[in-house]
């Protein structure tokens with residue numbers, strides 16, 4: 200089998216890479232007035248400007264050829280068609296089916312059509328949301344729900360949390376959402392302080408129904424509710440669940456009709472489109488949740504139909520590979536120039552790092568190139584007063600995605616133009632940098648004496664040539680949010696597909712969970728003491744004593 204690095208296009212890219220030592224983005228823009236218009240794509244109500252990348256037309260063509268040679272398109276089609284591309288778990292990967300309003304038949308590898316159960320679940324969610332909002336479903340005392348505590352972790356938390364935060368302008372009046380993920384009791388306790396159990400609904404989300412944090416938080420919330428007036432026989436009115444393990448949820452005390460299904464063919468970090476999105480629908484209404492699905496569906500269509508040279512997720516994935524494997528970059532930064540999108544970096548962090556943090560290929564062979572980058576980021580303009588210094592003048596290249604809605608939901612005079620100017624100005628500064636001559640001229644303009652000017656000039660030099668994408672949308676809406684999240688899902692897929700890894704398992708998190716259970720047994724003195732390594736034994740002993 201030909202490996203990625205043996206492909207002829209990989210070798211062409213290696214040759215092309217050498218010419219980038221002399222490549223200047225600033226000069227490219229001067230020499231080529233059509234660069235930005237040509238290196239821009241509009242799809243699914245998003246616009247990507249990728250012209251501020253270390254990229255020539257030739258390299259773009261070669262990268263797309265690499266994708267073709269590596270079989271990206273057939274693998275993409277296999278995913279959309281329900282083939283078991285998650286080969287270590289023998290599962291289909293069908294989160295895209297959850298938002299497909301066109302097809303009535305999508306089969307998993309076992310031959311079962313998933314569409315009817317998706318439709319039935321959406322209908323059930325719609326009814327449930329309407330019943331909660333209209334006060335048809337109430338707590339034990341027949342008072343309407345005012346608060347929802349959503350308990351879940353990882354993919355059963357980040358999607359609902361980030362989408363609910365992002366869609367705040369569409370919030371349903373009279374309903375407050377609270378998210379609890381961490382097993383740190385403080386997280387739950389702080390939320391419980393803010394709610395009245397009598398008018399609070401708990402939505403527990405756990406695909407497996409075995410995740411320690413989620414089970415423990417839900418049990419403790421149930422204890423709190425019972426201790427604060429909710430009759431034990433009414434717990435089923437206040438607790439609902441989303442899980443692929445319906446039996447376990449019912450055993451826990453949920454009413455069977457209030458357990459929403461999840462399926463093996465939806466990965467946790469790809470699950471916000473399923474019933475795991477119930478907290479989103481409760482927060483913003485089912486119609487807006489449907490719009491979120493439509494936005495993602497529009498991006499799916501684009502990903503499936505656009506030629507690679509005009510394909511937003513493909514180009515973003517290829518750029519990621521270009522930097523990781525040919526420039527040695529280790530991380531990528533996401534900069535949301537929208538307060539409502541402040542959680543997106545954390546969402547994409549899980550999506551990408553849990554998917555592509557792998558070092559063997561699909562057959563288990565060690566791979567010889569760098570895979571999943573570290574994903575991090577935050578909210579513009581805060582980052583400009585913190586870590587942007589490293590982006591501009593640090594020793595390494597950190598490719599950046601800048602995300603900006605053109606219209607604000609809160610157009611307070613002047614603010615949005617300043618926000619946008621900061622966003623665009625940062626991409627410009629990263630791209631063009633500042634030469635030594637420019638630094639000198641600037642200092643001379645400030646009237647500095649020659650010696651002082653020379654002393655400072657080198658500190659003011661900015662190398663430039665620092666790559667960035669700019670993603671624009673008219674406005675942050677449920678549709679554009681869906682499209683944006685699906686874009687990052689598919690970017691992640693493209694990278695994993697090219698690297699030949701399985702982006703849909705996460706075995707790496709299992710060892711920590713298993714060892715954590717062993718440590719807990721020691722802490723609770725259920726096993727012989729001092730069975731662990733010396734360092735961990737001493738840590739456990741300190742905890743038991745309660746002081747250092």
Ligand SMILES: O=P(O)(O)OC[C@H]1O[C@](O)(CO)[C@@H](O)[C@@H]1O
Pocket residue numbers: 352353354355404405406407408409410413467468553705708
């Ligand atoms: O929904 P569950 O089964 O509680 O799992 C929560 C999370 O734990 C993981 O399995 C591992 O961290 C994630 O992939 C998943 O989203």
